[in-house]
Amino acid sequence: MGALWHHHRDVLSSAGFETPVLDAKLLVGHALGLDALGLFSRENESVSPEALAEVEALLTRRLSGLSVARIIGHKQFYGLEFALSPATLEPRPDTELLVDLALEALPKGGRLLDMGTGTGCIPIAILANREDATAIATDLNPAAIEMAQQNSAANGVSDRLSFRGGDWFGALKPDDGPFDLIASNPPYIASHVVENLDPEVKDFDPRLALDGGPDGLAPYRIIAAEASRWLAPSGRVLVEIGYDQGDAVRALFRDAGYAEVSVHKDLAGLDRVVCAHHFEGA
16 A cells, blocks of 8 residues: 555656645545555555556546545545535635634624635534534525535534525525624635636636636625625624735725724735724614
């Protein structure tokens, strides 16, 4: 087994992949039904022809640009496991900052709205760490909602998380609010930039979850304009942003009347989350 994943590591390295060791171990482990410890403890064992064929098939898919997470069908986020589908983005570590800030901002017994939920990783991670909270999550894509519902059940929060299908606030029922916190990781890539993204993203992530309009700011305009109607008086909005969108998104919320708007940086020192709260006149 050791020789097998070493070989696949070398193939991926030669092809220019950034994490060939990790990718090779995950793919071989997935094909053989072994975790990292199992792969290590059985490193000197041989592999059956059937298992070898399965590993080769997975390697071929990786070389086509498909991510390891999509190949194995799940991704870890905030210490939890999330199943993926073609209708959802992969949860990414950058978004964990939004969850950190949400856990700080959400009051005891608070109500959360997550828009464009995808896998459901944001509300599920929040509820898994806050047993007193409840949430509603929305998505335009019914297949994404189905995936999020499965993840909600698998992570034990389905009794506190409801789903609505539709476009942004139009998905909500009149009596769904008010919310103490509105969160979103919306599409924020400018339309003309999407085709320039890495193949792993542009070829396999759903375009609906990437394309933020001509300047990438279309979803933020909707959220800034309409969130106040759904917020509790002391409620807040948290949105993930692109690294170069901090000033523009902060300005949108300030222009919409939010009294306090801040930009938070991720571990790489890049703008990642905008927080807006204390809406004037709420």
